[in-house]
Amino acid sequence: MNQGPSLSIVLPCYNEEKRLEPTLSQSLSYLESNIRGPFEVVFVNDGSTDRTQELLETAKQNFSRMRIDLVGYSPNRGKGHAVRAGVLQARGDKILVMDSDFSIELSELFKFVDVLDEADVAIGTKKHQLTQTVIHQTPLRKFLGKGFTVLTNLLLGLRFTDITCGLKGFRGPTGKDIFERQRINRWSYDSETLFLAKKLRCKIIEIPVRWHHEERSKVSPYLDTIRSFKELMVILFNYHTGKYRI
Numbered sequence: 001m002n003q004g005p006s007l008s009i010v011l012p013c014y015n016e017e018k019r020l021e022p023t024l025s026q027s028l029s030y031l032e033s034n035i036r037g038p039f040e041v042v043f044v045n046d047g048s049t050d051r052t053q054e055l056l057e058t059a060k061q062n063f064s065r066m067r068i069d070l071v072g073y074s075p076n077r078g079k080g081h082a083v084r085a086g087v088l089q090a091r092g093d094k095i096l097v098m099d100s101d102f103s104i105e106l107s108e109l110f111k112f113v114d115v116l117d118e119a120d121v122a123i124g125t126k127k128h129q130l131t132q133t134v135i136h137q138t139p140l141r142k143f144l145g146k147g148f149t150v151l152t153n154l155l156l157g158l159r160f161t162d163i164t165c166g167l168k169g170f171r172g173p174t175g176k177d178i179f180e181r182q183r184i185n186r187w188s189y190d191s192e193t194l195f196l197a198k199k200l201r202c203k204i205i206e207i208p209v210r211w212h213h214e215e216r217s218k219v220s221p222y223l224d225t226i227r228s229f230k231e232l233m234v235i236l237f238n239y240h241t242g243k244y245r246i
Helices: 023-034 052-062 079-089 106-115 139-156 172-181 189-199 221-240
Strands: 007-013 039-046 067-073 094-098 121-125 167-171 204-208
Touching: 007 079, 023 039, 023 052, 023 106, 039 052, 039 079, 052 067, 067 079, 079 094, 079 172, 079 189, 094 106, 094 172, 106 121, 106 167, 106 204, 121 172, 121 189, 139 189, 139 221, 167 172, 172 189, 189 204, 189 221
Parallel strands: 007 039, 007 094, 039 067, 121 204
Antiparallel strands: 094 167, 121 167
8 A cells, every 4th residue: 555645745836937947846856855754746736827837747747756746727716726725635644835936945844844743733934033034025015914914813813923924834634624614715815724723723833934035926015915805804704604614
């Protein structure tokens, strides 16, 4: 009988043609050389309209000794939907979700793997005093990110320093339980994920990370802040009307 993976790494992708390579190949080489034990990488192509799928298929061929799963669909449905699809596809005892721009250094993954021995959920934070920032965000992005975190904590009754950090980890069964309930398809899925984890009484630990800001991010600070606020209202509505089955 084949042993299942002890670790799954889920990476959502949307129109990443211009920034996947050479970082993708370098990152897969790092994972192949440094992770001990069986693991898998799950890429979720969230309805890309460029060459993202082609690049992912090439990477899978070039790293054929690794287990790489490609999940895809069309049209684009949002990052929340992509993460949910990847987590529900994952088979690992522990599941890590990270951004495909690899803005958080891969060596940080091992902190999360260790913490998940004692916690149900591990979330990265770029706002902790021990966080190491190699390339900083613009002042506007810092302000909007902090404002969204404060608003999320206030409305959803949370107490985290960084809601949207692109690296989160889950024990396998916990992650599947959370994402089977999760409903937000776009930017506030992070808030919903942590809200559900709290309501399910998960043990959650924040971990400061070493990272660099990716200037080519597709986030629109103004529009996505407005959209995210509306989605926070949807989360509260879903909870109070019993849609999360908690």
